[in-house]
Amino acid sequence: MSAVNVPAEMPGRAVPKLSMPKLPAAMRWGLWLLCNAFALYLIVALYAQGQTVFALLGLVVAGIASFVFINRRAYAHRYIFPAIAGMLVFVIFPLIYTVGIGFTNYSGTNLLSFEQAQRYHLNQTYLAGDRYRFSLHHNGEDEMRLRVDRGEQGVWVSAPLEGEPVEGEPLGMSREAEVDDLGDALPLRDVIGLRSQLEQWVMRGHEGQLLRLYGLREVAAVEPLYRLRDDGSLVNNQTGERLTANDEIGFYVDVEGQKVAPGYTVYAGWSNFSKVLTDPKIRGPFLQIFVWTVCFAALTVVFTLAVGLVLASLLQWEMVRGKAFYRLMLILPYAVPAFISILVFKGLFNQSFGEINLMLDSIFGVRPDWFSDPTLARSMILMVNTWLGYPYMLLLCMGLLQAIPRDLYEASAMDGATPLDNLMKITLPLLIKPLAPLLIASFAFNFNNFVLITLLTRGGPDILGTTTPAGTTDLLVSYTYRIAFQDSGQNFALAAAIATLIFIVVGAMAWLNLKLSKVKV
CATH class of the missing domain: 1.10.3720.10 (MetI-like)
Known part of the structure; x- marks a missing residue:
């Protein structure tokens, strides 16, 4: 076999250096902007869902990634950033989150936040009038209406169920004869599938009472069980009983100190450790x-x-x-x-x-x-x-x-x-x-x-x-x-x-x- 001659470096002649191929600057910055836009979308979505802690975690990870990408001195850290991000998301964050829970009263009876617990009580209702049979109808114009049979008072039909319910603006009702195209009644299985949406709608009867869904076949005149006072306490509209928030135990309590479920999460200090x-x-x-x-x-x-x-x-x-x-x-x-x-x-x-x-x-x-x-x-x-x-x-x-x-x-x-x-x-x-x-x-x-x-x-x-x-x-x-x-x-x-x-x-x-x-x- 013949020897391979390797030319020696010629004086005055530069030897080309090998380098890794790089993406064009425009493409790199475009990819960076795309990734940051996606990360920002996820962060905003998490925050909108009330997941503030997870949104903050995403913001920290995205911020570190941008710093490593932009700063020239942190160039070498780009290769270990995935490992650092994994440590933050799967090790450090769960550890800090677990430690944080240890300083609260978070339990099976105290799962909600204060706002969620208050909203739950304010959404409670009680039966304040008669119950009436109803059916759900759908016509060819993609309109859905509730048909309510009120016996001697006649049959009434709600306005079309369109968009999202607006709080404080109940649907009006008119007599069945005034509706041109009511459409066919939907079977019970469709009513069951739409129950969560139907429970959000409120109708105002001709006598001024508010009608809400009451079961799968009936609507009824119901009223809110509690009303909120300026001092943050709740008053029972039926009995007049007053509930006050006890932030030491994370429950609304009555005048006798009895807890009213559900509870809410509060800071408990070192009580769990002690x-x-x-x-x-x-x-x-x-x-x-x-x-x-x-x-x-x-x-x-x-x-x-x-x-x-x-x-x-x-x-x-x-x-x-x-x-x-x-x-x-x-x-x-x-x-x-x-x-x-x-x-x-x-x-x-x-x-x-x-x-x-x-x-x-x-x-x-x-x-x-x-x-x-x-x-x-x-x-x-x-x-x-x-x-x-x-x-x-x-x-x-x-x-x-x-x-x-x-x-x-x-x-x-x-x-x-x-x-x-x-x-x-x-x-x-x-x-x-x-x-x-x-x-x-x-x-x-x-x-x-x-x-x-x-x-x-x-x-x-x-x-x-x-x-x-x-x-x-x-x-x-x-x-x-x-x-x-x-x-x-x-x-x-x-x-x-x-x-x-x-x-x-x-x-x-x-x-x-x-x-x-x-x-x-």
């Missing part, structure tokens, strides 16, 4: 669950590391034949979806029909209460999680063991060292430092192992005498979930406060472990 730490019926199960969560995460890391390291060491043994087969079989649990394995183990540990109890009964004559006894339930969870987690540690240890020089073991063998000496003085010291960040990650993952607890025990057996649903096998994350979604009150604010404490605890423990293991961060 409740977790001071209320005995919450503090007791919280501390018990916290201790169990730490023990569960730590023991899981220890057990999975021990099993994975022992198996990896055995697979490194030269006298073992068929290593490829053993590796495949030992890693197989890692390939099976975790929820399938958990449900299989749930059947195996079944007290009455599970294979494990059938074997123990036939050999030792015992049938352990795996799901009723707290100690046995926790032991079962640790066994199942060790089975699910050891393949990960096995893979890590197999790779790290191959990096340890064999000369060290040969030298220790000449000095008469035992396998235990090799493990404690060579293998573990060389493995623990590269494994430390991964062990911390495993601890943090198992600290929030929601799927295992939910599918296997659902937190049971329950802890008695608590005001919140709590179980002896609950982790903090499943305890929080049960408070938020399974408790009768659906106390989202208390759950958010506990979630904030979980974040602080996990972050502090991870930082401490990194410092103690001397891992650079």
